[in-house]
Amino acid sequence: MIARTLTTNSEEETRHEAAQLAADLAPGTVLLVSGDLGAGKTAFVRGLAAGLGIDPDEVTSPTFTLVHEYRGGRLPLVHVDLYRLDRVELDEIGLDPDLAEGGVVAIEWPERLTRAIPRAIRIHIRDTGGDVREMEIA
Numbered sequence: 001m002i003a004r005t006l007t008t009n010s011e012e013e014t015r016h017e018a019a020q021l022a023a024d025l026a027p028g029t030v031l032l033v034s035g036d037l038g039a040g041k042t043a044f045v046r047g048l049a050a051g052l053g054i055d056p057d058e059v060t061s062p063t064f065t066l067v068h069e070y071r072g073g074r075l076p077l078v079h080v081d082l083y084r085l086d087r088v089e090l091d092e093i094g095l096d097p098d099l100a101e102g103g104v105v106a107i108e109w110p111e112r113l114t115r116a117i118p119r120a121i122r123i124h125i126r127d128t129g130g131d132v133r134e135m136e137i138a
């Protein structure tokens, strides 16, 4: 994975970029998707779903559920949103380790994690005004 910065000008473009990225992901990949509220993290995860062959409209911002699993695509997608938590370890939230190994795990609000995840891909999204978003992928 080569570090790069992307700029998108619409939610559709963000989804498209994420879908492109999803095509290359290997089973067991963890993506840490950070950025302020409304930056486009969930939009990005919808794009990942689309790229994996999962209906992106199924991906929602979980209100109480921290972990959502979506199957039926090339790889299962696990969507984790830690917004409502303070500090947490990944094994505290019932993330199925087998699924995590065989699928793609996308985590919103990864700042809440107390322990670093080795070899994770970091995506930071910044709202730079209007519909423009700057995305750093590392």
Ligand code: ADP
Residues within 6 Å of the ligand: 008, 009, 010, 011, 012, 013, 014, 035, 036, 037, 038, 039, 040, 041, 042, 043, 044, 061, 108, 130, 131, 132, 133
């Ligand atoms: P988050 O999960 O980071 O809180 P969401 O993905 O739920 O954010 O919401 C992002 C909002 O910003 C949506 O309303 C979306 O339509 C809007 N938006 C505007 N421009 C973009 C863009 N370039 N990329 C992603 N979302 C965008």
Ligand code: MG
Residues within 6 Å of the ligand: 041, 042, 061, 081, 108
């Ligand atoms: Mg979100």
